[in-house]
Structure formats: C-alpha cells, structure tokens
Amino acid sequence: MNFFHQPKAVLAVAFACVIAFMGIGLVDPILKPIADELGATPSQTSLLFTSYMAVMGLAMLITSVVSSRLGVKRTLLIGLVVIIFGAGLAGASDSIGAIVGWRALWGLGNALFVATALTAIVTSSHGSVREAIIFYEAALGVGIAAGPLIGGVLGSISWRGPFFGVSVLMALAFLVTAFILPEGGTRPQPSSLRDPFRALAHPGLRGVAFTALLYNFGFFTLLAYTPFPLAMGAQQVGLVFFGWGAALAVASVFIAPRLQERLGTLSAALLALMGFALVLAAMALWTQNKAVLAGGVVVAGLFLGINNTLVTEMVMNAAPVQRGVASAAYSFVRFAGGAVAPWLAGFLGERINDHVPYWVGAAAVLAAVAMLASSRRHLNHIDAVLAHAPA
Template identity: 40%
Template sequence: MSSPALTSTTDAPPDTRRTLAGWAVTAACLIAFMGVGVVDPILPEIGHQLGATPTQVELLFTTYLGVMAVMTLFAGNIGARVGRRRVALIGLGLIAAFALACGLSGSIPALALFRGGWGLGSALFTPTALVLLLALIGHAEKAIMRYEAAIGLGMSMGPLLGGLLGSHSWRYPFFGAAALMLLALASVATLVRVPEAREPVRPVSDVFRAYRQPAFLAVGLTGLLYYFGFFLLLGYTPLFLHLSTLGLGLTFFGWGLLLGLGSTVLAERLLHALPASRVVLGALAGLTALFVLIGFAPVTVPVKVTFVILSGTLFGLMNATLTTLSVEVSHMPRATATSAYNFLRWLGAALAPVSSGLIAEHLGAPVPYAFGAAAVALAVVITALAARGIDAARASDPHVH
C-alpha cells in the first residue's frame, strides 16, 4: 500500500507535518483504548447499582465487541468510499457521543445498546487508524509497534482513570472518556491532512478470500482463540477478584503498563531474534499456565493480582506479534488483511465476556479461567501445526527487514 502524500494549511516542512499527523493518530489510538479499559474497574459497581447479574454486566463488553467484529468487514470499503481521514473522524465522534450516552443511561439494556454504538465508532476508527499509521510512517513494523504501544498505554491509563473517577460514581468514567475523545477528534481534525482520493472498493468476499491462504488462516484462528482469552481476563477478572473500584483500577493500570512494554520493547527484540511462530508459541504457553494459576492456584488474592499484572507482558507481546503477522503473511492488500484479521479476533473477543458470566453462574467462579486456558492451549496447537508456513510467508513479505 503506497503512502499518501500529506497536505496541511501550515508552513511546516512535509516531514514535520507527517510526523505531527502520525503522533495525532497515535494519541487518538491511546485515548480510544483508554475508553475500553475505563469500564473495567466499574463493572462490579454497575452490577451492584443496577441489580445486574455477572452475565448482564458482561453484555457491556459483548455488545461493544460484537458490533466491532461485524463492522470490521465493512470498515475498509467505507474508508475507500468516504476517505480514511473522514472515517477516522466519524468514528471518534461516535465514540464520544455514545460514551456520553452511557454516562446518562440508567439500565443495563440501555448501557449495552450504547456500548454497541461505541463499538461501531471503534470499528470505524481502529482499523482506519492502523492504515493511516502505516501510510504516515511508511514502515510496517514501526507503525504496528507504535500502534500497539498506544493500545498498551491506553489500556493501562483507562483503568486508572476509571478507578479514580469510578470511586465517586460509575457514571464519571463515561463522561471522562467522552471528553477525552472530543480532544482526540479535535487533534486529528487539526493535524491530519490526507488527500481523500477514492480508492478501489473491494467486495466483502475479498475478506473471506484472505482465509484461503493457510498461514493467514492460522494467524486469524490463533487471534480468535487468543482474544477470547484476552477479553475473558479483561472482562471477567474484575468480578472474580472482589477488589475495590480503585484497587481494580490500580491492578489493570499495572497490567496495562506491562502490556505496553510487551508490545514494544519485548516484541521488537524477540521478533528480530527469533522466528515469529516461536514467539507466539512461547507467549501462548505462558498464558495457558497463568490462566490456570489465576483461576485455581491455592494462593491469596494479592498473589492472584500479581499473576494478572504479570500476564500483561505476554498479552502485549502477543498483541504486537499477531498484528504484525496479520499484515506480513497475507498476500492481500493491507486494508483487506486487516479487516479479515480483525473480524476473527473481535469475534473471539465478543464471545468471551458474556460466556464467562454464564459459565461462572452455572459452573463456579474459577471455571471461566479453565475455558480461557483451553482456548489459548488450542491456539498453541494451531500455531505449532502452521509454524513453518507462517514463518515462510512472513519471510517472503518484501516489507520485512
């Protein structure tokens, strides 16, 4: 995918404008993912205040992620028709509007509905932001590392903000997220100037055609199973640990910091030193063990909190590695490959929260972690079977250095 030239109303040199635009998109990504994590510490309080079961509370994640999964099939074509910058702005505007609506709502059905709208905004913005960063930075691995670093920092700062504001009222984190998204909208509107030239509109069937390549299908299925585990931990753990709102915020702040570390420094070093398949296998094996320890180890809550925080390193490493593989092993255009991968990963993510609530209610509080461990272990098997094909497909990508 060629990098579009940038224009601006300022007199700054082109490289400076490109740099500023790249950082504006990065900051918007960080704020957008703060909006995901900001909900985490307030889930128990929402359930208490609104008299909701764990399954009903988890709908706040499931509707958000389900809409994201479906809409990623169409986000690429919407961007091609409307323009990447416009789609990014529309997405940011929708996130701000629905975050505000969540703060004003008074029932679980309303919250779930508005979180679905929030997911629509994220589905438009998130893949578009990655495409913009790939164009602005010009180097796939650097762009993906920055994108994942923004996600990691956002996922760490979001729970901290949610814990601080949510200790006063569960509504305040939603209002805070809405205000921050408006700031992100203003920065992207001001600093990012990408010519809105029409791109070829590809049929949605192209997304499914990407799965015909065995290496890419293996990466996608691994992403589906892995993100089931990721959002099981993120969505269910606040209900399992029985910490205060601020305690949950601090726990996931530490988790998010290690998520950012794993997706940047650790991922960059390991992907240059080892085959990507070996990195994935090692991280998934470690996560399988951590799921078992969090759910079933006969240890105190502080020790389980430590396990949760430490898991952030492996989750960050997996996020960056799988995102890198999704654009480097596919022979399809990057926008199509991104949509195909995002559909599978968000589908897996959407299944995790509500199923964890149902499993906990019927089989016991620790049991969801057994399902998380099983999903991640199955991803190990898929990656092991496809390891040679994945590494060979990545090596054949001309963008890999």
C-alpha cells in the same frame, strides 16, 4: 526507534489511538459497581464487553469499504463522533440493557476508527512496516494502561464518570485529528464486502485469525471476569489493570522485537501464548487468592503485549492483499472470541464456580497454540518478508 520522529499526521492519529484504546479497560473498575447499583448479574454486566466486541467485529467487515470510499480522515472522524455519542449516552442510562446497547454503538465507532488508524499509521509513518506496527502497539499499550487508571479515579466518584470521561477525551481527539491530519491522505483502492472473506481463503491469514479468536477467550476472561472475584474498590481494580496495561505496553514495544530477533516471529508468538495459558491456569487454581489474581493479571500483560505485536505483524504480511482488507478480515474473526468470552465467563462463574472461567480460558489459549503451530508452513515466510522490508 524514535517515536516522535514521525509526521504530525501520524502523531495525531496515535494520540487519538491512545484515547480510543482507553475505552477497552476503562470499564473494568466499574463492572462490579454497575452490577451492584443496577442489580445485574456478572454475566449481564459482562455484556458490556460482548455487545461492544460483537458489533465491533461485524463492523470490521465494512471498514475497508468505507475508508476506501470516504478516505482515511473522514472515516476516522466518523468513528470518533460515534464513540462520543455511544459513550455519553451509556453514561446517561439507568438500566443495564440500555448501557449494553449504547456500548454496542461505541463498538461501531471503535471499529471504524481502530482499523483505519492502523492502516493510516502503517501507510504514513517513517520507517518500515515493522516499526510502524510497534508504534501503533505503543499507542495501544499506553491507552490500555491509562484506561483502568482513569476509570478507577472517575469510577470512585460515580460509575457514570468513565463513560462521560471517554466522551470528553474523544471530543479532544476529534479536534486534534480534524486540524492536524491532512485532508488528502492516502486512499486505498476501492474494496468490496466480499474482499475480507476472500482474504480469509488464504490459509496463513485464516490460521492467524482463528488463533486470535481462541486466545481472545483467555484475554477477555481475564479482562471482563477478574473484577468480580477480585471484589476490590474501583480505584484498586483500576491500579491492578493499570499494571496489566503498563506491562502490555512495555512488552509490545521492547520485549517483543527482541524475542522476535532471537527466536523468530512464530516461535516467539507460540512461547507467549504458552506463558499466557500457564498464567490462566494458575489463576484457575488459586482463584480465591486475591494476590495471585492481581499478580496474574499484571504478568499476563507481558505475554499479551508480546503476542499482540507479533500477531499484528503476521496479519500484515500473511497474505498478498491490501493491509486494510487483511486487518478487517482478521479483526472480524478475532472479535468473535472477544464477544463470546465475557458472557461465557460470567455464566460459568455464576452457574458453577469462579475457577471454571479461567480453566476454559486456559484451554482456549492452548487450542490457539495448536492452531498457530498447525499454520506454521503457511507463515514461515514472515521473517524473510520482515528482513527484506525497507528501513
């Protein structure tokens, strides 16, 4: 597909997505510097991810309600403003508690922005839903890859640098979105707070959501805990996670569609989850070997990229509900895993040893394999839906 053969509005949202997704990996290179400078433990520092994900998951319940009443553009802009303030105030803080709190505000803004952005791209882009999702995942991948790299460069100056960097970049994204995205974008039917819970009554969507909750234990163990046993400088950690994000982007856009065509959506997703579980198991066995940890992070990006694209497609087609509602319901459940995993990994690493968080992550991803396999009969229609989607 031609990524640039899209309406200007879609390109504007995609650009803002790139910057928004930088925020996920931007703090990885500075987790250890923050812990060292503020005297925080790994589990306390990992709360930067927990507060962000917990608030983001809860806020997902209101995204479809807000966007259906305010419209896509206003919701996106509100989300961007909240991120600007949350990131900036986190950078200006002097205690781990304050940073965790402002990171939670950042999560609220990200929820309003991310869920609405996916709906905006799917609704407004040229081509099929599948192509729009790949386009969205490409923006996600570029942002995730760039985040640790920029975080490493700014973090080598000061741990505050990445937070202020996000504020500046989000201000730029705000201007681009404000001036390029049309005012009268597509507005979905008004929805209620009950709609996401009703959507989860569909066994296919529920199965995919809980699959994502489980594999997010592995995902955020990798993301939030690995900088501690790696024990490298901010720039070195940034380069490792840049490799992870680059692998994720390549797999999302190029490998996932080919595997999907050859194996089918469900089989390809199950294969990617098994691969990720094996990587975490290898990291659990050889946690003291920095080369294995760094290589495992990068290889995991390939499996996570494949899985992200395929799971997003399943979510959008699993249940006969509005896409914004499906996205809100799915994101609410999966971010619960993202909220618990960082703190749990830090706690287990402190209380037992560095190997245990990876074993727990691998076991959770294997449970995700079982969950998705058990939902197969409710998701077998996905490939038929995609095959008959308009080009």
